[in-house]
Each structure stands twice: as structure tokens, then as C-alpha cells.
Amino acid sequence: MTMNNENKIKKVLIANRGEIAVRIIRTLKEVNIPSVLIYHAEDAGSLGVREADETIEIFGDTPVASYIDAKNIIKACRKSGANAVHPGYGFLSENSAFVHQLEEEEILFIGPSADIIKLMGDKISARAFMIKHGFPIVPSVVEDDDPTSFAKRAKEIGVPLLLKAAAGGGGKGMRIVRDLSELEAQIEQARSEGLRYFGDGRLFCERYIEKPRHIEVQILADQHGNCIHLWERECSIQRRFQKVIEEAPSPALNDEQRNNICQTAVEMAQKAGYTNAGTVEFILDQEGAFYFLEMNTRLQVEHPVTEYITGLDLVAEQIRVANGEALNKQQSDIQINGHAIECRINAEDPDQNFMPSLGRVAKLRMAQGAGIRFDTGLREGQEVGSAFDPMLGKLITHGSDRQQATNRALRALQETILLGLNCNIDYLQRILKHPAFVLGELHTHFIDEFSNDLMAEEIDDTTLAQIIAIAASLDPQQQSGRCDIPEPYASMGHWRN
Amino acid sequence: MRSSYKVADKTVQAQLLQRAETQLIVDEKTSTIALKALGDDEYRVTANEASTSAYAIARGEQFFIHLNGRHYLVECEDEAHSSAQSGSAADKTIASAPMPGTVISVNVETGQTVKENDTLMVIESMKMETTINAWRDGVIATINVNVGDSFDRMAALIELEE
Amino acid sequence: MQRIISHLNTNADTFKANTLHNLKLRDELKEKMQQARFNRPQRDMDRLKRQNKLFVRDRIELLLDPGTPFLELSTLAANRSYDGKGPSASIITGIGIVNGREVMIHADDSSVKGGAWYPLSMKKIVRMLDIAIENQLPVIHLCDSAGGFLPMQSQFFADRYHGGRVFRNMCQLSKMGIPQLSVVLGHCTAGGAYIPALSEYSVIVKGTGAVFLGGPPLVKAATGEIITADELGGCDLHTQISGTADYPAANEQEAISKAREIVAQFSRKEKETIEQQAVEAPYYDPKELYGIIPQDNRVQYDVRELIARLVDGSRFSEYQPAYGSTLVCGFAHIWGYKVGILGNNGVLFNDSSLKGAHFMQLCNQNKTPLVFLQNITGFMVGREYEQNGITKDGAKMIMSQACSVVPKFTVMVGGSFGAGNYGMCGRAYDSRLLFSWPNSKISVMGGEQAADVLVDIKLSQLKREGITLSEEEIQAIRDPVLAEYEQESDAYHSTSEIWDDGILDPIDTRNSLGIAISVSLNKPIEEPNYGIFRF
Numbered sequence A: 001m002t003m004n005n006e007n008k009i010k011k012v013l014i015a016n017r018g019e020i021a022v023r024i025i026r027t028l029k030e031v032n033i034p035s036v037l038i039y040h041a042e043d044a045g046s047l048g049v050r051e052a053d054e055t056i057e058i059f060g061d062t063p064v065a066s067y068i069d070a071k072n073i074i075k076a077c078r079k080s081g082a083n084a085v086h087p088g089y090g091f092l093s094e095n096s097a098f099v100h101q102l103e104e105e106e107i108l109f110i111g112p113s114a115d116i117i118k119l120m121g122d123k124i125s126a127r128a129f130m131i132k133h134g135f136p137i138v139p140s141v142v143e144d145d146d147p148t149s150f151a152k153r154a155k156e157i158g159v160p161l162l163l164k165a166a167a168g169g170g171g172k173g174m175r176i177v178r179d180l181s182e183l184e185a186q187i188e189q190a191r192s193e194g195l196r197y198f199g200d201g202r203l204f205c206e207r208y209i210e211k212p213r214h215i216e217v218q219i220l221a222d223q224h225g226n227c228i229h230l231w232e233r234e235c236s237i238q239r240r241f242q243k244v245i246e247e248a249p250s251p252a253l254n255d256e257q258r259n260n261i262c263q264t265a266v267e268m269a270q271k272a273g274y275t276n277a278g279t280v281e282f283i284l285d286q287e288g289a290f291y292f293l294e295m296n297t298r299l300q301v302e303h304p305v306t307e308y309i310t311g312l313d314l315v316a317e318q319i320r321v322a323n324g325e326a327l328n329k330q331q332s333d334i335q336i337n338g339h340a341i342e343c344r345i346n347a348e349d350p351d352q353n354f355m356p357s358l359g360r361v362a363k364l365r366m367a368q369g370a371g372i373r374f375d376t377g378l379r380e381g382q383e384v385g386s387a388f389d390p391m392l393g394k395l396i397t398h399g400s401d402r403q404q405a406t407n408r409a410l411r412a413l414q415e416t417i418l419l420g421l422n423c424n425i426d427y428l429q430r431i432l433k434h435p436a437f438v439l440g441e442l443h444t445h446f447i448d449e450f451s452n453d454l455m456a457e458e459i460d461d462t463t464l465a466q467i468i469a470i471a472a473s474l475d476p477q478q479q480s481g482r483c484d485i486p487e488p489y490a491s492m493g494h495w496r497n
Numbered sequence B: 001m002r003s004s005y006k007v008a009d010k011t012v013q014a015q016l017l018q019r020a021e022t023q024l025i026v027d028e029k030t031s032t033i034a035l036k037a038l039g040d041d042e043y044r045v046t047a048n049e050a051s052t053s054a055y056a057i058a059r060g061e062q063f064f065i066h067l068n069g070r071h072y073l074v075e076c077e078d079e080a081h082s083s084a085q086s087g088s089a090a091d092k093t094i095a096s097a098p099m100p101g102t103v104i105s106v107n108v109e110t111g112q113t114v115k116e117n118d119t120l121m122v123i124e125s126m127k128m129e130t131t132i133n134a135w136r137d138g139v140i141a142t143i144n145v146n147v148g149d150s151f152d153r154m155a156a157l158i159e160l161e162e
Numbered sequence C: 001m002q003r004i005i006s007h008l009n010t011n012a013d014t015f016k017a018n019t020l021h022n023l024k025l026r027d028e029l030k031e032k033m034q035q036a037r038f039n040r041p042q043r044d045m046d047r048l049k050r051q052n053k054l055f056v057r058d059r060i061e062l063l064l065d066p067g068t069p070f071l072e073l074s075t076l077a078a079n080r081s082y083d084g085k086g087p088s089a090s091i092i093t094g095i096g097i098v099n100g101r102e103v104m105i106h107a108d109d110s111s112v113k114g115g116a117w118y119p120l121s122m123k124k125i126v127r128m129l130d131i132a133i134e135n136q137l138p139v140i141h142l143c144d145s146a147g148g149f150l151p152m153q154s155q156f157f158a159d160r161y162h163g164g165r166v167f168r169n170m171c172q173l174s175k176m177g178i179p180q181l182s183v184v185l186g187h188c189t190a191g192g193a194y195i196p197a198l199s200e201y202s203v204i205v206k207g208t209g210a211v212f213l214g215g216p217p218l219v220k221a222a223t224g225e226i227i228t229a230d231e232l233g234g235c236d237l238h239t240q241i242s243g244t245a246d247y248p249a250a251n252e253q254e255a256i257s258k259a260r261e262i263v264a265q266f267s268r269k270e271k272e273t274i275e276q277q278a279v280e281a282p283y284y285d286p287k288e289l290y291g292i293i294p295q296d297n298r299v300q301y302d303v304r305e306l307i308a309r310l311v312d313g314s315r316f317s318e319y320q321p322a323y324g325s326t327l328v329c330g331f332a333h334i335w336g337y338k339v340g341i342l343g344n345n346g347v348l349f350n351d352s353s354l355k356g357a358h359f360m361q362l363c364n365q366n367k368t369p370l371v372f373l374q375n376i377t378g379f380m381v382g383r384e385y386e387q388n389g390i391t392k393d394g395a396k397m398i399m400s401q402a403c404s405v406v407p408k409f410t411v412m413v414g415g416s417f418g419a420g421n422y423g424m425c426g427r428a429y430d431s432r433l434l435f436s437w438p439n440s441k442i443s444v445m446g447g448e449q450a451a452d453v454l455v456d457i458k459l460s461q462l463k464r465e466g467i468t469l470s471e472e473e474i475q476a477i478r479d480p481v482l483a484e485y486e487q488e489s490d491a492y493h494s495t496s497e498i499w500d501d502g503i504l505d506p507i508d509t510r511n512s513l514g515i516a517i518s519v520s521l522n523k524p525i526e527e528p529n530y531g532i533f534r535f
Helices: A018-030 A047-051 A063-067 A070-080 A096-104 A114-121 A123-132 A147-157 A180-198 A255-272 A303-310 A314-322 A402-415 A425-433 A461-474 A476-480 B079-085 C013-038 C042-050 C056-063 C119-135 C150-155 C163-175 C190-198 C216-223 C229-233 C235-242 C252-263 C286-292 C303-308 C350-365 C383-387 C390-402 C418-423 C447-464 C471-489 C491-496 C506-520
Strands: A012-014 A035-039 A054-057 A084-086 A140-142 A161-165 A174-177 A203-207 A213-221 A227-239 A242-248 A276-284 A290-296 A339-346 A363-365 A372-376 A391-399 A417-419 B003-007 B010-014 B022-027 B029-039 B042-047 B050-059 B062-067 B070-077 B094-096 B101-106 B119-125 B128-133 B138-143 B156-160 C071-073 C091-098 C101-108 C139-143 C180-184 C187-189 C201-205 C210-212 C247-249 C317-319 C327-334 C337-344 C370-376 C408-417 C433-436 C441-443
Touching: A012 A018, A012 A070, A018 A035, A018 A047, A018 A314, A018 A372, A018 A391, A035 A047, A035 A070, A054 A070, A070 A096, A084 A314, A096 A114, A114 A123, A114 A255, A114 A290, A123 A255, A123 A290, A140 A147, A147 A161, A147 A180, A147 A203, A161 A180, A174 A180, A180 A203, A213 A255, A213 A290, A213 A314, A227 A255, A227 A303, A242 A303, A242 A425, A255 A276, A255 A290, A276 A314, A303 A314, A303 A339, A303 A372, A303 A391, A339 A402, A339 A425, A363 B050, A372 A402, A391 A402, A402 A425, A417 B050, A417 B062, A417 B070, A425 B070, A461 A476, A461 B003, A461 B010, A461 B029, A461 B042, A461 B050, A461 B062, A461 B070, B119 B156, C013 C286, C056 C091, C056 C101, C056 C139, C056 C252, C071 C119, C071 C506, C091 C119, C091 C252, C101 C119, C119 C139, C119 C163, C119 C506, C139 C190, C163 C180, C163 C190, C180 C190, C180 C252, C187 C190, C190 C201, C190 C210, C201 C235, C201 C252, C210 C229, C216 C229, C229 C235, C235 C247, C247 C252, C286 C303, C286 C506, C303 C327, C303 C337, C303 C370, C317 C350, C327 C350, C327 C506, C337 C350, C337 C506, C350 C390, C370 C418, C383 C390, C390 C418, C408 C418, C408 C506, C433 C491, C433 C506, C441 C447, C441 C471, C441 C491, C447 C471, C471 C491
Parallel strands: A012 A035, A012 A084, A035 A054, C101 C139, C139 C180, C180 C201, C187 C210, C201 C247, C337 C370, C370 C408, C408 C433, C408 C441
Antiparallel strands: A140 A203, A161 A174, A161 A203, A213 A227, A213 A276, A227 A242, A242 A339, A276 A290, A339 A391, A363 A417, A372 A391, B003 B010, B003 B070, B010 B022, B022 B029, B029 B042, B042 B050, B050 B062, B062 B070, B094 B156, B101 B119, B119 B128, B138 B156, C071 C091, C091 C101, C317 C327, C327 C337
């Protein structure tokens, strides 16, 4: 990072909250750039608000609304003199209109250009782009083109294939066809279902990938045409399409496959003219073939695992690129060092169908030791409400190999103490201990498939006695209604003459 | 007097008798637990000769405990409350909100006849949607919320006629 | 306070012989208590089950706070009466803790003749209430009685301390502001009906509990009305219509749970404060008591050895150690409470009587409860002693003792004969609680002595008629007297007649005294005041 006065970026406003805000603030401090954080009153007690150099309160109909109101952000930039905005992830990070607005205000956006965001943000245009340039994509057939030949073209995709109602969603109107002989019949049924439920009988279908694995590649490109990859991550442990555990590198790939998929991602980025940091997401099938899923034109939640294995600070790299500097590393400089795992810690109760949990974090003790990183925006004593998503923080561990990283994660989770609401810390441990996880046999239906195995273990009698004893001693009812046994009776205990 | 404590699917009766150093818990049999408060929410607890450190905080009738690398939630059961809640589904007339949130949709009207498992309304909290279904056949007596309303935990959302 | 230096040789043969002997006595005691507590005809236990009733001891355990002691009184009452068919006189009484409060518990045992009250049952209940009055203890009555055992009514109805005294005591207790709670778990008939009626609070079990002045048979006999117990005086009638009972309960468990809740409402009164310090267990092992107590009460031993195994840290501050050596007096602590101990080390002489009187005055002055360890054959007799005023000095000791205002506790650790019993606070002198050890004996004089005296009288009488008796004939007069004395002076006779509040295993003495002292402090200690001392 050049520390001279030619830095375009003088002050960065972070248009985000929670753990990512803190994480960005930390890098800004390390590169000596002042930070400004916008915050809604709900977040007034958060760690970010304490750490940022400046803070500006924002308002909106709902807390979330305040963070996605571009006017709020621009006003805050003017007020604080920030001439760059880091959008974090979510919120406005992939909103091309927002980027345009910033351009008009001559505020730098730390991320790719509005056009790229638009191209890749639209799933259809992104897929079309990939198809056009011959990149691998899950074979699919839409009915719009030619309804009569739909069945024939579907056959070409091969089985197993997934029939989807074009107007459907939420898992409805999907059927898996494993035998081509039933294809016609299934198409008929799918059509009538589509008509009945969605008022639209049109279909499309795509190859159904059994036990797919989610592999994504981190890429970094500057504004001078250089583009490198920072290797891949595997994010197959998901629940309801939300990632739960991510790791780098992927245990599914051998060196050849790894190079192949990472190179492909770089080519995709270059073809699109990508700048700054981004992630290309793929599906890997059981034969090792991979298909483009989507591209995320922002920093991702799970970026720390990449930072651990490459030693890079991605936010610092983003700032350098936004500053107009060229990448100071070549592809050959990026080595994989060891293995990293990230666990997302959520305020939810896995034993009650993952019902979200609210409350005050009365006690927070984070694990410590070598190879442990805990990214959170939480402060002890902070109130966690229902305004935002339930992620409380990320525990990332690094080890010389996957086993050490896993053991470290287990140990760190056991050491982590979070009291005041339900969280998934124990549940994460159960996943990490699962034999299939240990063997690296992952796929995106992992959690569903092993849901029985992942249920909480029985509490043994000794532990039960211990925790009830603690509860009773803290129970104000017991304390106030407590009949102190007077002496000498208390000391005599259960004595009979 | 004894209280009822629930953790996971187990319910235990307990009574705090002496100073924190020694407690007696009754659950069919009496056992002695030695408990020492070390300050800063930390406790040293000994049962059956096994001694461990634990951290615990109380929040109303909920007790959050971390012991031996695992988190536990113990809840004190209010007798009046639990006997009201545990009344058979047939007796229950009110659906209460399981957590604070907002109403996404209301799918029935007052006076409408519903069958068990019919969707009555959909609520949303922390980006999660939950459906409130009819717990038995019945007739809608009152709907206490409108689409877009916010509510607290335990708020009475919808009632069936008896 | 200095620790007593023990000179006991635990390897000596006498020690070992004593131990064997006393352990046997202890085992015999435990066995008898076990029988009295639990031995019931199977058909009676079956009947309880049919009636949906819990065994009385289970009721008590449910009532008491878990992990707390229970001092049961007079377990072996009536063990020598009624052909042994009235174990514990069909009543259980004792001091325990309910919701952190000291209470006196009275429970009818309906597994014994339906819980009918014998003469000794009445005496036990009256004694229980006397203890409650003297120590200001709330009382919980677990009622389940068939009423008075009519065939023996002449022994429990009309006199001053018979049945009526129960209700008179209940009224006095209430007048003092001490609450009583009745849990009606069976029938309360006739007089028994007044127990819940005179209690501040009452709980009644639906179906099994009933309160009526006249039961169904009596009502039918008197008026011809035919009615069931439940209709006549059951739960619904008394909780909904007559207001005689306060809380209905569906079953016994609920009734007892309710009772506990009610006790939780009792306010805890401030206790009298006396000197107290941190508790220390005796330095010497209390089990050595078995080796100290001689096989024959006439064998002398040093009572200090006994004291050393009773008191905190075995520490004892002896008063006038060089004077009046046959009465050991001094201060010690039991369960932290400071007490004044008087223990016999032989016959009472002038000096020991005066020492005792003076020491008791000191204890009254500094509010120190008194503990008497009785092992006394009597005061010294003989011309020399009479000249020196042994009778006067004994009188002074009795006056000092009888007028004491501090709580007194007596343990019969050996013999208790004649006026020695009086000076050392026997039953008549209102110790708050009085216990016997299995080896103890009590009578107006020793059996041998009595037999000798009677033989002498007989021989003199016969001599005037010119008759002399042979050795065998003398024996024939002597032996029955001896036998009768043996029978009527041992601890089991005493406890059967409720002359004491129970026989204790010697090693239980410390805990019993600790509870007794704690309970006694519920009543304030007056300023000392005495009658005339004949100097």
C-alpha cells in the first residue's frame, strides 16, 4: 500500500454493520486510513461503533431500510468528508444504481464497476454471458424457445434432470426425472401442476446434479488488466441455502482440478473485464465436472479462510485496487499454506428447528490460541434483536492441514462462551465431528442427509445435576423464596436418631 | 419450595436449600451438589465427585450455562403457566406468537371454519417465515393482528372458538 | 478455652470390654426402635394401601425439608405396655425443619389400631405440646386417628393431664401467638375433631379426611341418621360449607405440599441470643463413649472423659476445678452454643452441692443454658454430713436448679437415684428435653439398696415375732424385689412411661443437644430470680 499523498482514498465510509464493519475498520486502521461508520440506533451498542474513528447515526423506516438508503450514505459522506465507500456484503454492495450515484458525487466505490455489477447481478444475463463465451454451465433448456421440441431438447441434457415450473419457486413445482422413459409423462404432470398452482404451465429443465458440491473461486483484478485467483473455497455445508461452514482449500479437488477451476474463474473475470475482488461460484458434480452457478461482485462473508491460506488482507487489496494501484503479486506468488475453516455462529436454536433467538449477550468469551480468528461485531452486554439477520460472528481457524484446522475449530468452539441467547455453537461442533465431514465427503444436502446424526446428544445425569444446581442457585424465585436452613440443622444434614 | 426446571426434553424438580457452597436437589432422590461462585459469572460445580468450571447467567426464568464445552439452556417452569400451556390441544383456544415479529399474511377471516393444519397466518421474524396452522378443527373467533403489524413474544395472535 | 486432656487408654481391657457391652446395648436399642417404627402387621399395611393412605413415616419425610435432621422423641413410648401392641404409643412426635422453620411434628400412626389413642398416647401428645409451649415451637398435626381407645378411657379422660390437656395446651399455644397447622389425613373424631378446629390452619384430604364430633356409628345410635363419613364431615363439607377446614387437597401428597406452603407463611421470630462461636467437632472420637461407659453403673470413671467426647473441640473451661470434685462444673460449647455443664463424678457432698448451686447461679447470670449429665446415687449420708448441713446444702442446690431461668437439658448417662435426681434436674424440674442412655437406671434408690432395706424391715418384723429366716428364705424375699426394681428402673421402662423424651445412642447425644438448644432459644430468657437459700 503506497502511503504517499497521492492516495486517492482519504477517508472511507463503511456502509455496513456487524462483523464486517469491524473487520473493515481494522484494515483501515492498519493502512492508516480514517474510518467512518454509519449506524442505526439498533446497533448503537455494537463493537463497530466503538472502534470506528467517526460514527454517524442514520435513520429509516426499519433498521435494515436505513442501511440500504443511498441518500443516508451520501449525506454521511458529505458530512464526514469520506471520499470512498466500502459496501461490505449484502445491503447495497451489489446495487449498480448506488454505484452510479456515488460516481455522480465523485465518491469512490471500493468494488467493481456498476456495469459489471449489473451484468453479474442479473442471473439471467450472467448465465447468458457465460454460455456465450463457452464457459461450463449447468445444461438447461427453456421452453420459451420452442415448446414442441422441449421434450426432445430435455432428453439431450440427459438424466438425472430437474423439471422446473418457470413461474414456480420456493421448492414448489420441481420434479426429478431419473429415467428418460418417464420424461414425457412427467412433463405432462409438471405442466398441469404449473397451471394449477402458478397459473403458468411453462417449464424449463436442467441437469440435476446429485450430491453437488459448492466450490467458489476468489479472484482479484486491478484496473490495469491484471487478474489473479486466490484459490478456491468449498461451502457445501449449507442449510436452506445459507452457508454454515466454509473451508479453503476444497478437499474435493486434486491439483489438476484445482488449477482447472481456478483458471476458468480467472478467464471468466477477465472476459467480463472484472476489477477489484469477486467470487465465482461453481457446482461440482460427482464426476468432478464443474458448472458456473453465479458470480458475486463483492467481498464475501467467508473471505477470511482465503486470507488465512494465502496470507493476504483482502480488504487492503480492495482498497489498493480502488486506489488505482496495480496488483503487486503474480499468480505464482499465491501459494496455499495449510488449511482454514470458518464456522458461522448464528443466534438460533438448532434443537427447535433453528428458531431465531433474541436477547442480551450477557457473557461473551472468545476462544484464543494459535490459528484462531473470531470476527464479530458483538460486544458483551449487547442486545441482539430481530432487526437483522441472525449471524453473530464467524470463527475461523487455520492449521497446517485440514485435520488440524478442524481440531482447532472444535477446540475453539468448545472454549467459546456465549450466554444470553441460543446459538448454534454446539451444533457446529457436531457437524465438524461427523465422520462424513472428517472424511471430506461433503455436498450441499449434507445437513439434511445427516439431520438425525446432528441432533443434540443426551445429557448425562451428572451434567444434568450440575446444570440444574447452577440454575436453581441463580433463580431469583429460589433465592427469595429460599428457606435458608438455619444452623445447626444445615450442617447436620439428613440425620435421624 | 421446589421449582421445576426444564432442559432439552428433561424436567427436574429442584430446591435450593443452603448457601451456594452446598445445594441439595430433589429428583426422586436427593443429591448434593457443591457450588462455589468464583465471580464474573464463573462457578465451580461438583457433583458425584466430578468437579468442573462453568459459566452461567440468568435472564428472567431462563438460565444460560456453559459447561464442559457445551451450552445449555435451562428454563424454570412457571407452574400456572405450564399447566395452562400443556392443556390438550383440544382445549387451547389462542395461538400465541412464539417470538416477536411482523405479520406477513392473514389467510382466514373471523367466523371462518377451518380444519386442523389449515394455514391461518404467516409471520416473519429475523428473515424467517413461520406459518401458524390450525391445531384443531374449529371456527375463527378473533384475529388480533393485521398484515404488517408487529407483535411481541406470547402475543395472542388468533383465537378459535371453544 | 483449653482442651480436655484425655487419660483414656483405648487399648485397656476394660475399654474393650466396655465397648463390646455398650455396642450390644446400642444394637439392642436400634433393633427395638426399628421394630417400633416399622414392624406392622401386613394386613394393617394393606389396609392403608386400600384407603389410599401413606405410611405415617413417609408422610413425615415428605413434609420435612430434604437434607435436614429430625429429632424423634419417645420412639419407645409404651414399649412395656399394652402387650407391645402400641408401638410408639401409636403417635410419632419430633422436632424437624419445614421450609427452614423449626417445627414440632405430631403424627398419628393409623397402622397401629387405626391410630387409636392409648393413655400413653395422650401423655405423649400432652408432652409434645408442653415442649412446644416451653420452646415456642409451631406445631404440625398430621391427623389420622380413630380417637381414644375406649376400653381404657378411665386412664386418659377425666384427669387434669389427660385428654383435655391436649386441647387446653393447643389453646395456650395459640394464645402465645404460636401457629398450629393440622393436616387431616384420616378421621378426627370426637375430641380429635378439636385438633383441626383449634389449629390456625387446616388442610383436609378429599375422600379420606373427615372431621366430626360424632362419627357415623355414633350418629346412627344417637339419632338414627344413616350417613357416610365423607357426607358427615368430609373435605367438601368442611372446606365449602362449614369453614372448619381451610384447604382441600386431592390426595396426601398435595395436602403435604400445601402444608409446606402454609408453613412458609409463618414468620420467623427472633431468637434469644446467647454466647455462640463457630462450630468445632469434638477433638476426641465420640465413638470412644462406648468404651468409657462402664458395664456396671456403680463403677467410677471420670465424667470429663465423657464431656470431652460431647463438646466442641473437646474444650472445657472447668469451674472450681479443685473444689467439690464429685461434681464437675464448667463451660463448653455444643454446636457452637455456650453451655454450662454439670456432670457427676461420684456422690454429692456439701462442697459439690454448694459448688453446683453457685455454678448454676453463674449460668443464670450470664444466660448460659445448663446441661446436666446425671450419674448420681444420691447425696452423702451419715452423721458427719448431717452435722455439716448436707440437707441444707442439697436444698440450696435444688433451689438454685429449680429456679433457674435458663433452658435446662438433662441426659441420664448412668444412675439416677433419689434426691440426686432432683438436684441434677430430673423430670420434675422442667428440663426442655430429657434423654436417657441405654445403660441408665432410675429409681428412688438402687435396687440392691432397696432390697436390703426391705429385707431388713422384714427381718426386724419377724424378729419381734421370734422368727429367723434361712438364707434361702432371705433370698426368696430379696430376689423378687430385685427383679421388680430391675424391671422398673431400666431405661426402657422409663421411656415406656414417658419419663424421658427418648433413649439415645450415646453418640447421638451431641446432635440431639444441638437441636434442643437451638429450639430452646425461641423463648426469651428471663432475668434470674430465686427463692430462699437456707444458708
